Amino acid sequence: xxxxxxxxxxxxxxxxxxxxxxxxxxxxxxxxxxxxxxxxxxxxxxxxxxxxxxxxxxxxxxxxxxxxxxxxxxxxxxxxxxxxxxxxxxxxxxxxxxxxxxxxxxxxxxxxxxxxxxxxxxxxxxxxxxxxxxxxxxxxxxxxxxxxxxxxxxxxxxxxxxxxxxxxxxxxxxxxxxxxxxxxxxxxxxxxxxxxxxxxxxxxxxxxxxxxxxxxxxxxxxxxxxxxxxxxxxxxxxxxxxxxxxxxxxxxxxxxxxxxxxxxxxxxxxxxxxxxxxxxxxxxxxxxxxxxxxxxxxxxxxxxxxxxxxxxxxxxxxxxxxxxxxxxxxxxxxxxxxxxxxxxxxxxxxxxxxxxxxxxx
Amino acid sequence: xxxxxxxxxxxxxxxxxxxxxxxxxxxxxxxxxxxxxxxxxxxxxxxxxxxxxxxxxxxxxxxxxxxxxxxxxxxxxxxxxxxxxxxxxxxxxxxxxxxxxxxxxxxxxxxxxxxxxxxxxxxxxxxxxxxxxxxxxxxxxxxxxxxxxxxxxxxxxxxxxxxxxxxxxxxxxxxxxxxxxxxxxxxxxxxxxxxxxxxxxxxxxxxxxxxxxxxxxx
Ligand SMILES: Nc1ncnc2c1ncn2[C@@H]1O[C@H](COP(=O)(O)OP(=O)(O)O)[C@@H](O)[C@H]1O
Ligand SMILES: [Mg+2]
Numbered sequence: 001x002x003x004x005x006x007x008x009x010x011x012x013x014x015x016x017x018x019x020x021x022x023x024x025x026x027x028x029x030x031x032x033x034x035x036x037x038x039x040x041x042x043x044x045x046x047x048x049x050x051x052x053x054x055x056x057x058x059x060x061x062x063x064x065x066x067x068x069x070x071x072x073x074x075x076x077x078x079x080x081x082x083x084x085x086x087x088x089x090x091x092x093x094x095x096x097x098x099x100x101x102x103x104x105x106x107x108x109x110x111x112x113x114x115x116x117x118x119x120x121x122x123x124x125x126x127x128x129x130x131x132x133x134x135x136x137x138x139x140x141x142x143x144x145x146x147x148x149x150x151x152x153x154x155x156x157x158x159x160x161x162x163x164x165x166x167x168x169x170x171x172x173x174x175x176x177x178x179x180x181x182x183x184x185x186x187x188x189x190x191x192x193x194x195x196x197x198x199x200x201x202x203x204x205x206x207x208x209x210x211x212x213x214x215x216x217x218x219x220x221x222x223x224x225x226x227x228x229x230x231x232x233x234x235x236x237x238x239x240x241x242x243x244x245x246x247x248x249x250x251x252x253x254x255x256x257x258x259x260x261x262x263x264x265x266x267x268x269x270x271x272x273x274x275x276x277x278x279x280x281x282x283x284x285x286x287x288x289x290x291x292x293x294x295x296x297x298x299x300x301x302x303x304x305x306x307x308x309x310x311x312x313x314x315x316x317x318x319x320x321x322x323x324x325x326x327x328x329x330x331x332x333x334x335x336x337x338x339x340x341x342x343x344x345x346x347x348x349x350x351x352x353x354x355x356x357x358x359x360x361x
Numbered sequence: 362x363x364x365x366x367x368x369x370x371x372x373x374x375x376x377x378x379x380x381x382x383x384x385x386x387x388x389x390x391x392x393x394x395x396x397x398x399x400x401x402x403x404x405x406x407x408x409x410x411x412x413x414x415x416x417x418x419x420x421x422x423x424x425x426x427x428x429x430x431x432x433x434x435x436x437x438x439x440x441x442x443x444x445x446x447x448x449x450x451x452x453x454x455x456x457x458x459x460x461x462x463x464x465x466x467x468x469x470x471x472x473x474x475x476x477x478x479x480x481x482x483x484x485x486x487x488x489x490x491x492x493x494x495x496x497x498x499x500x501x502x503x504x505x506x507x508x509x510x511x512x513x514x515x516x517x518x519x520x521x522x523x524x525x526x527x528x529x530x531x532x533x534x535x536x537x538x539x540x541x542x543x544x545x546x547x548x549x550x551x552x553x554x555x556x557x558x559x560x561x562x563x564x565x566x567x568x569x570x571x572x573x574x575x576x577x578x579x
Contacts, residue, residue, distance in 0.1 A: 051478055076481035086476030090494045090570045099480050134571040148480075160477075 001027055002048060002156070002188065007057035009213070018045040021057070021142075027155075030189040030204035030312060034196055036236070040213030041192040045158050048190065049078045052141035061156070078104055079149030079157040079187075084165055087133040087140040093119070093144055094129040100152040111151075118147040123177065139170035146178070150185070159191045163198070175201060175222050196237055200225065200244070208233050222248025246318035246354065254320055254353050256312070256334050258345030263286065265297045273329035275302055281340040283309065285334050302330050310345055313337045317357075321350040374529070378548060381499065381525040384446050384518065385511040387557070391447070392454025398494075399455070400462035401488060410463060417456040417527040425449065425517045446518040446525075453506040458500070464500035466492050469521060498571055501564030505557050512553040516545075524551075 002025040009018040017040040018274050025031045035040040046052040047059055049072045059066045066074060066282055072120065079100075087096050092113045101111035119129060122143045142162055149157055163171045169303040175198065193199055199206045208224065210216045210232050216293035217229040225245035228234040233242075261275045262268055264284055276298055284301030307326025310319050323332025324347040331344040367374070375419045390424050399417075403410040433440045436448065475574070477491045519527025528546030530536070 049479060051475065072481045072483045073478055074481075078479075080476070080479035082472055082476045084470075085474045086470070086472035088477070088491060089472060090491075090568070103481050132570040134570070135573050258534065 029204035034199035035209030039209040259344040388450035396458035403463040421456040467494035
C-alpha cells in the first residue's frame with residue numbers, strides 16, 4: 001500500500017507542482033494518475049521512489065516513510081518504466097533487462113537467465129537478446145522497458161506515460177498486454193497518462209489531477225464516467241461519457257431475442273433480414289429481404305456485412321448496444337465464447353437494462 | 362642526398378623513436394586521467410563548467426615553446442628534464458579533452474540518466490557504468506586529436522634539447538644532413554598516422570553499439 005499524506009512539492013523556483021495530496025494506492029491493482037500536461041503527475045510518481053523529494057507531507061510504502069532509508073536501495077525494489085523507454089543505448093537488450101538484478105549483486109549468469117525469462121514473458125523473440133536498443137521499434141523498446149522494470153520482481157511498478165510515444169495500434173496492443181501481464185502478476189502499479197481513454201481502460205482506480213497539482217477526483221473508472229465530481233472532471237472526461245460509461249456496466253442477464261439464421265449454401269427463407277452463418281454457426285453476414293434468392297442457395301455475394309458482435313460471456317452494455325446500433329438489421333448479434341450465434345439483442349433491451357442498473361445503484 | 366646516413370644511425374633513430382612515443386603518448390594517458398573528473402565536475406554546476414572551460418581554453422592558447430621554457434621555473438626542475446615536455450603536453454591534452462568530454466556527458470539523453478537513477482544506481486556508479494561509456498565515442502575523437510598533435514608538439518621540445526625525433530631536425534640542420542631531417546619528418550608523420558589508426562580501432566572495438574544499424578522504428 002502506498003499512502004500520500006498531505007504531500008506538497010514546491011520547486012526552488014516557486015512552482016507548486018503537487019498541492020496537499022492525500023491518496024491511498026491499494027495493493028495489487030492499477031492506479032492511474034491522469035490529468036492535463038503539467039498538473040503534477042510525474043512529480044507525484046517520482047516522489048514515490050524519491051527521484052523527487054517532497055517539500056511537505058509524507059509518503060509511506062507499507063507503513064514505512066520512503067524518506068527514511070537509502071534512496072538507491074529503495075529504488076532497486078520499485079520497478080520504473082519511463083516515458084521514451086530510456087533504455088541504455090550501449091547495452092544489449094538482454095543486459096538492459098538484467099540491470100537491476102546485477103545492481104542487486106546477482107551473478108551475471110543468473111541475471112541474464114532471468115532476463116531471458118522476462119523477454120519471453122513480455123513477448124520479445126529470443127533473437128532480440130543480442131541486439132542494441134537502436135535496432136528495435138518503439139513498441140519493442142517499450143516491452144524491453146517493462147521487462148527491465150520487472151526483472152527483480154518488485155512488488156511495485158511505476159509507469160510514466162510508457163505508451164504515449166508509440167502509434168495508436170501498437171499502443172492498444174501494449175495496453176492489452178499490460179492487462180494480461182497484470183492478471184498474472186498482480187503488481188501494485190501506478191500508471192501516469194494524460195489520455196483519459198487509456199486511464200479508464202487500464203485503471204482499477206483513476207486519480208484525476210487538475211493544474212496546480214490538486215486531486216480533483218479519485219474513483220473507479222465507471223463512477224468517473226457516470227458521476228464526475230465537478231465541471232473540470234466532466235470536461236476532462238470528455239465527450240460521449242454516457243456511452244463510454246456503458247462499458248463499465250455488465251450485460252449479465254440481458255434478455256436475448258430469437259434470431260432466424262440460414263447456412264451458407266442453403267436455400268434462403270422468406271422474411272425481412274436473415275442472418276447467414278457458416279457450418280460452425282459463426283455469423284458471416286446478413287441477407288436483406290429484397291435480395292431473397294427465391295429458393296436458390298445463399299452465396300457470399302448476397303451478403304451485407306454485419307456489425308460488431310456482442311460476446312455474452314464477457315460483454316458490457318456498451319458492446320451490446322454497439323452490436324445493435326451497428327447491425328444493418330437493427331438487431332445485434334450475440335455470440336458465445338467460440339463465436340457461435342446464440343441470439344439477438346435490441347437497443348431497447350440495452351436501454352431497459354441501463355434503467356434497471358440505475359435504479360439499483 | 363646521402364642516404365647512407367640512415368643505415369649508419371639506425372640505433373640512434375630507434376632510440377629517438379621510442380623516446381618520442383613516450384613523450385607524446387604518456388601525456389595523452391595522464392591528460393585523460395585528469396580530464397575525466399574535471400569533465401564530471403563541469404557537468405555538476407554551470408559555474409564550475411564556465412570556469413573550467415575558460416581556463417582550459419586559455420591554457421590551450423599559450424604557445425608551446427613558451428610553456429616549455431616557463432614550466433621548469435614553475436616546477437623547479439631543470440629545462441632538460443623530460444618531465445617538462447610531459448607536463449606541457451598533459452596540459453594541452455587536458456585542455457582539449459575537458460570540453461569535449463563535458464559536452465559528451467551533457468549529450469547523454471535525460472531519459473537514460475533518469476532511468477539509471479530509477480533503477481537504483483548511485484551517482485558515482487551511474488557515471489562509470491552509464492554516462493561515461495556513452496561519452497566514449499566523443500572522448501576517443503578527442504584522444505585522436507590530442508595524440509596526433511602531441512606527436513608534432515614533441516618536436517618543439519627538441520629546440521631546447523629535449524630529445525625525441527625533433528632532435529633529428531635540429532641536428533640535421535646544424536650539421537647539414539638532409540637525409541637526417543627527412544628521416545625525422547617521415548617518422549613523425551608515420552607514427553602519427555599509426556597512433557591515429559590504433560586509437561580509431563580501439564574506439565570501434567569498445568563501442569559496438571554505435572555500429573548497430575537502426576531497425577524499423579514504430
Ligand atoms: N525541476 C523543476 N523545476 C521547476 N518546476 C518544475 C520542475 N519539474 C516540473 N516542474 C513544474 O511542475 C509542474 C508539474 O510538472 P509534472 O509533474 O512534470 O507534470 P505532468 O507530469 O503532469 O505533465 C509543471 O508546471 C512543471 O513545469
Ligand atoms: Mg509527465
